[in-house]
Amino acid sequence: MAPATSVPFLDAARGQPAAHTPVWFMRQAGRSLPEYRAVRGEGSILDAIKRPDDAAELTLQPVRRYGVDAAVLYSDIVVPAHAVGFGIDVAPGTGPVAPEPFRDHTDLHRLREFEPEADTPYVLDTVRTLARELPANVPLLAFAGAPFTVASYLVEGRPSRTYEHTKRMMHTVPALWHALMERLTQHAVASIGSQLRNGARAFQLFDSWAGNLSRADYDQFVFPHSQAVFTQLREQFPDTPGIHFGIGCDHLLERMYAAGPTVLGLDWRTPISEARRRMGADLVVQGNLDPALVLAGTEVALEGARAVLADNTLADGSRHPGHIFNLGHGVNPSTNPDVLHAVVDLVQKATTR
Amino acid sequence: MAPATSVPFLDAARGQPAAHTPVWFMRQAGRSLPEYRAVRGEGSILDAIKRPDDAAELTLQPVRRYGVDAAVLYSDIVVPAHAVGFGIDVAPGTGPVAPEPFRDHTDLHRLREFEPEADTPYVLDTVRTLARELPANVPLLAFAGAPFTVASYLVEGRPSRTYEHTKRMMHTVPALWHALMERLTQHAVASIGSQLRNGARAFQLFDSWAGNLSRADYDQFVFPHSQAVFTQLREQFPDTPGIHFGIGCDHLLERMYAAGPTVLGLDWRTPISEARRRMGADLVVQGNLDPALVLAGTEVALEGARAVLADNTLADGSRHPGHIFNLGHGVNPSTNPDVLHAVVDLVQKATTR
Numbered sequence: 001m002a003p004a005t006s007v008p009f010l011d012a013a014r015g016q017p018a019a020h021t022p023v024w025f026m027r028q029a030g031r032s033l034p035e036y037r038a039v040r041g042e043g044s045i046l047d048a049i050k051r052p053d054d055a056a057e058l059t060l061q062p063v064r065r066y067g068v069d070a071a072v073l074y075s076d077i078v079v080p081a082h083a084v085g086f087g088i089d090v091a092p093g094t095g096p097v098a099p100e101p102f103r104d105h106t107d108l109h110r111l112r113e114f115e116p117e118a119d120t121p122y123v124l125d126t127v128r129t130l131a132r133e134l135p136a137n138v139p140l141l142a143f144a145g146a147p148f149t150v151a152s153y154l155v156e157g158r159p160s161r162t163y164e165h166t167k168r169m170m171h172t173v174p175a176l177w178h179a180l181m182e183r184l185t186q187h188a189v190a191s192i193g194s195q196l197r198n199g200a201r202a203f204q205l206f207d208s209w210a211g212n213l214s215r216a217d218y219d220q221f222v223f224p225h226s227q228a229v230f231t232q233l234r235e236q237f238p239d240t241p242g243i244h245f246g247i248g249c250d251h252l253l254e255r256m257y258a259a260g261p262t263v264l265g266l267d268w269r270t271p272i273s274e275a276r277r278r279m280g281a282d283l284v285v286q287g288n289l290d291p292a293l294v295l296a297g298t299e300v301a302l303e304g305a306r307a308v309l310a311d312n313t314l315a316d317g318s319r320h321p322g323h324i325f326n327l328g329h330g331v332n333p334s335t336n337p338d339v340l341h342a343v344v345d346l347v348q349k350a351t352t353r
Numbered sequence: 354m355a356p357a358t359s360v361p362f363l364d365a366a367r368g369q370p371a372a373h374t375p376v377w378f379m380r381q382a383g384r385s386l387p388e389y390r391a392v393r394g395e396g397s398i399l400d401a402i403k404r405p406d407d408a409a410e411l412t413l414q415p416v417r418r419y420g421v422d423a424a425v426l427y428s429d430i431v432v433p434a435h436a437v438g439f440g441i442d443v444a445p446g447t448g449p450v451a452p453e454p455f456r457d458h459t460d461l462h463r464l465r466e467f468e469p470e471a472d473t474p475y476v477l478d479t480v481r482t483l484a485r486e487l488p489a490n491v492p493l494l495a496f497a498g499a500p501f502t503v504a505s506y507l508v509e510g511r512p513s514r515t516y517e518h519t520k521r522m523m524h525t526v527p528a529l530w531h532a533l534m535e536r537l538t539q540h541a542v543a544s545i546g547s548q549l550r551n552g553a554r555a556f557q558l559f560d561s562w563a564g565n566l567s568r569a570d571y572d573q574f575v576f577p578h579s580q581a582v583f584t585q586l587r588e589q590f591p592d593t594p595g596i597h598f599g600i601g602c603d604h605l606l607e608r609m610y611a612a613g614p615t616v617l618g619l620d621w622r623t624p625i626s627e628a629r630r631r632m633g634a635d636l637v638v639q640g641n642l643d644p645a646l647v648l649a650g651t652e653v654a655l656e657g658a659r660a661v662l663a664d665n666t667l668a669d670g671s672r673h674p675g676h677i678f679n680l681g682h683g684v685n686p687s688t689n690p691d692v693l694h695a696v697v698d699l700v701q702k703a704t705t706r
Contacts (some may be wrong), residue, residue, distance in 0.1 A: 066619040137438065162644070162645045162647045164687075167648075167649060168650075171646065171649055171653040171656070171657075172649060172650070189366070213622075214621045214624075214643055215622070215624055215627075216624070216660065217643075248601050250603045251623050269564070269567055269568070270568075270604050271568055292517050292520040292521075293518055295515065295517045295520075296517075296521035296524055297521075297525070300524040303524070307569065332515060332517075
């Protein structure tokens with residue numbers, strides 16, 4: 001066994017040999033867990049986030065049940081925009097909904113700078129509780145939505161398939177678009193920074209829907225802002241690993257990596273070995289079991305998990321140290337927790353040094 | 354002007370210099386056109402397809418209005434499965450719905466071989482009418498759903514985000530999966546073959562949702578069957594160009610090209626120049642203007658169209674002959690037809706030799 005001070009998640013995030021390949025799951029705190037549903041009840045996630053005891057408990061549940069190597073703050077990417085009074089909520093079963101979407105310059109006034117200590121003291125209460133209660137080898141991950149994905153919710157007013165209004169704004173009023181993105185850059189940096197100052201030890205920037213953009217649009221309208229998030233956080237927290245993740249972003253991976261993360265999150269589409277071929281043999285990756293395979297039962301899930309581990313194997317048969325095991329997307333609400341538990345056990349046991 | 358016998362679509366599909374870069378739009382016959390809505394009314398698309406006069410008229414409308422360089426048969430990818438009595442319909446506003454999805458071996462009996470002349474004589478009536486009525490320089494494109502995308506509708510029973518049941522079948526009962534795919538390969542080959550024998554002059558195989566698969570799953574469970582479609586059609590119709598298209602398939606493009614198409618369809622995510630860098634300088638491509646840019650008005654749409662044309666430019670400033678202009682996905686129903694018309698004019702005029 002590794003010494004008690006070993007933190008597998010942080011070791012792997014830095015590309016250093018860890019006691020075992022760390023594993024956690026996006027949306028590991030969620031409706032797939034009966035203990036989650038018992039605490040959470042119905043209603044908006046934003047209300048649950050405002051109750052530090054509940055938010056801390058929901059964050060801890062998957063750590064207790066699965067023995068995962070990281071906890072991710074129970075939160076939502078629209079928390080800062082909601083907290084500054086933009087007028088956005090999360091409708092159960094639908095997702096973020098803004099009755100008055102962001103469409104012109106006057107809407108900037110509804111989106112002032114985010115001051116986490118004043119605007120979301122309950123979030124920082126939760127973070128401090130978790131920093132106290134989590135085992136020393138299970139770091140808390142801060143998180144925030146990337147400027148593009150948050151902007152898409154503000155501009156569309158609801159989940160979208162076409163990103164019609166967002167893309168129109170980029171191309172017809174680029175100055176307004178960039179002003180919006182700069183404001184959301186401040187939100188992301190302030191949000192993650194405040195979580196890190198209160199006890200989180202790494203962070204993930206979620207640009208979940210960036211994959212809907214062409215590379216040209218990403219480069220022109222998104223990249224500079226996501227890069228600013230990573231640059232500013234690196235200046236403030238030079239040793240803190242940051243993960244950059246999106247769905248269906250195979251065509252953007254080089255650019256998302258160039259934005260400055262320590263770790264590149266992969267969905268299940270891009271093989272780990274292919275990502276290293278494209279972005280360098282030292283690339284530290286997070287991922288990337290298809291969450292649909294977890295729905296197919298333990299046998300299929302474990303077969304898939306073994307394939308992910310094999311994909312992280314070097315030519316000499318050893319495993320690459322720079323790998324954090326995860327699904328390629330959030331846990332589906334209908335997932336059987338026992339299957340996820342079996343995946344955690346397999347990953348940790350198969351990779352223990 | 355080029356001689357009257359020039360067919361820009363077929364020239365470009367073969368990588369030969371065309372009178373101009375040909376242009377057509379996926380779903381160019383659709384709800385974006387008022388004349389479409391007038392003919393089509395409400396009800397299932399499958400009923401409209403059974404009326405050859407209406408189906409031919411709907412196919413011709415965008416040719417008349419826009420002067421596009423190809424007509425695509427007004428049809429739907431579930432037509433063969435519906436015609437053999439599987440029990441699938443297209444619900445307006447939802448998409449394909451199968452009340453009893455394909456889940457086990459007994460369901461194979463509901464999916465017998467497809468005999469186009471006997472099962473869908475109305476489709477071939479439509480094709481023959483179009484072959485007579487279309488201008489000589491505007492070929493009719495045959496089309497069919499690729500085995501995977503059709504299978505996903507049969508197995509899920511409705512449009513899906515996770516492809517949970519489909520992926521489970523692949524991994525838990527692979528023999529059943531492959532039997533289903535072999536049957537759907539026969540459907541696709543028979544459907545496209547019958548359209549080609551009755552007057553269509555090229556074809557497109559739509560694997561719209563293949564992009565949801567990991568490369569490993571695509572290779573193991575889909576590639577052999579899509580390759581069989583192209584191989585069998587090439588044996589029967591050696592000079593007929595075939596296009597292979599899917600959404601969000603950046604990570605699969607090498608494999609989709611290896612399946613054997615003449616032309617690789619690109620959605621808006623992958624730059625044309627990047628596709629040629631990956632798959633060869635001679636690659637013939639179709640695409641790839643983001644349909645969301647067409648929703649943003651004429652100016653943005655034309656700017657986007659010029660960028661697509663520029664992306665098809667060779668180092669010496671000349672344009673690559675192997676390019677068929679299209680959107681990167683189907684026309685959105687809320688599209689303004691005048692914007693599409695302006696795109697057609699721009700592409701044809703800017704590229705006329």
